Amino acid sequence: MTKEMLHTSIDVGTSKICTLVSRLTSQGVIELLGVGMSRSLGLKKGVVVNIEEARESIRASVNEAARASLTNSHHAVLGVTGSHLEMSTRWGMIKSPFYNAPLTAEVIQESIESARPQGLPPEKQILHLVPQTYSVDGLKGVRNPMGMHALRLDVETFCIVGGRTPIQNLIHSVENPGIQTKSLVMSGIAAGEACLTRDEKEMGVVLIDLGAGVTTITMFRNGSIVNAAVLPVGGHQFTTDLAVALNTPYDVAEELKLRHGQANAEDIGEERVEVQAFGDRRTVKVEKRLVCQYLKDRSEEVMHLAHMKVKDFGAIAMPVAGLVLTGGVANLPGIDKVARQVFNVPARIGVPEGLNDLPDGMNDPSYTTSVGILLWGMRRPESNLGIREYKNGRSNGLYSHNGNDGPLRWFKDKVRRVAS
Numbered sequence: 001m002t003k004e005m006l007h008t009s010i011d012v013g014t015s016k017i018c019t020l021v022s023r024l025t026s027q028g029v030i031e032l033l034g035v036g037m038s039r040s041l042g043l044k045k046g047v048v049v050n051i052e053e054a055r056e057s058i059r060a061s062v063n064e065a066a067r068a069s070l071t072n073s074h075h076a077v078l079g080v081t082g083s084h085l086e087m088s089t090r091w092g093m094i095k096s097p098f099y100n101a102p103l104t105a106e107v108i109q110e111s112i113e114s115a116r117p118q119g120l121p122p123e124k125q126i127l128h129l130v131p132q133t134y135s136v137d138g139l140k141g142v143r144n145p146m147g148m149h150a151l152r153l154d155v156e157t158f159c160i161v162g163g164r165t166p167i168q169n170l171i172h173s174v175e176n177p178g179i180q181t182k183s184l185v186m187s188g189i190a191a192g193e194a195c196l197t198r199d200e201k202e203m204g205v206v207l208i209d210l211g212a213g214v215t216t217i218t219m220f221r222n223g224s225i226v227n228a229a230v231l232p233v234g235g236h237q238f239t240t241d242l243a244v245a246l247n248t249p250y251d252v253a254e255e256l257k258l259r260h261g262q263a264n265a266e267d268i269g270e271e272r273v274e275v276q277a278f279g280d281r282r283t284v285k286v287e288k289r290l291v292c293q294y295l296k297d298r299s300e301e302v303m304h305l306a307h308m309k310v311k312d313f314g315a316i317a318m319p320v321a322g323l324v325l326t327g328g329v330a331n332l333p334g335i336d337k338v339a340r341q342v343f344n345v346p347a348r349i350g351v352p353e354g355l356n357d358l359p360d361g362m363n364d365p366s367y368t369t370s371v372g373i374l375l376w377g378m379r380r381p382e383s384n385l386g387i388r389e390y391k392n393g394r395s396n397g398l399y400s401h402n403g404n405d406g407p408l409r410w411f412k413d414k415v416r417r418v419a420s
Helices: 051-069 105-113 164-174 187-195 198-203 235-246 250-260 288-312 335-343 365-379 385-395 406-419
Strands: 006-012 016-024 030-039 074-080 086-095 124-136 139-142 152-163 179-186 205-210 215-221 224-231 272-276 283-287 323-326 347-349
Touching: 006 051, 006 164, 006 365, 016 051, 016 365, 030 051, 051 164, 074 164, 074 187, 074 365, 086 105, 086 124, 086 224, 105 124, 105 152, 124 164, 124 179, 124 224, 124 385, 152 164, 152 224, 164 179, 164 385, 179 187, 179 365, 179 385, 187 205, 187 215, 187 224, 187 323, 187 365, 198 205, 198 215, 205 288, 205 335, 215 288, 224 288, 235 250, 235 288, 250 272, 250 288, 272 288, 283 288, 288 335, 323 335, 323 365, 335 347
Parallel strands: 006 074, 074 179, 205 323, 323 347
Antiparallel strands: 006 016, 016 030, 086 152, 124 139, 124 152, 205 215, 215 224, 272 283
């Protein structure tokens, strides 16, 4: 098996690291070769805060996947998330030098590149420029202008910009002599790749990825992402609520949430559960209804925050296909009911699709992003803008401490451009 046949994805989450290794067979079937799982250390709200701890966690996951797949060298696709991501709509335009010439792939790509934001500060880099719609000589609503004759091509793109430092730290935590970063993908886009149907993307849908550290809200319409936002709240907040309210260790609160929690305090009855409390390691009995009430309150808060973000997207009405909830917190029973009440639209729980031989236990919302990163990398092998931007930043001296390079040079150049 050659290295070029392998496809590797690494989902560096706040609670777990998941590495998948696969290949595409000659029949076009995706064959999963190995899975590696490890507990996530050194991350907070989806961002690396301790490179050494993160590196050890990632190495454990990658090594486990390598043993399972009998491979040693990979080029990996990484998922990127965190509140450092910024989203905006950008427009680009290009004129053909030839009269009424057919549009080629190179011309179309050049029009997309023309939408690139200018004058980005050195601490920012472009992660995605996703074309949404084209206008060919004034004809709007064109999905694919390939081969069409035109003098002028306009494009509307969705631009995702990330912080260079978080992305740099993520890549440094992953890369070693056995694995190199091939491309980067926003986790919200990846999750949509794994759990949304084509009809949902076409008609319009909001995907809410409820992770351990952050909640990512992504809206799709006409087959493409049209807006997104990241909330710095996730499953850890649910567990912390229980730990603080019940005076119990975090791990005990997490187990309580997983075994007895639900986002519905109705029809619980008078059942009590034993919980280990701080102090002399005694146990106390608490009402299950009380536990569920705390989780319901937090669920409602997160959904209201997500609803506010969707309103900020500027849509006149909620998308026709409603909501899809995924991520680990989507396993909380009743949270889809809370979402329906807050958004007043249909809602369902999304699980990973597209891989037929997932191991037992992975057909779960917790692994939607992990599978989506792999599928995105296999279906779009040429989409490496994020990693190219990262490498260009290094080659341009953006990380240099030399007074003639890096941010100081960028600032001088910007002042010079303004003055001229």
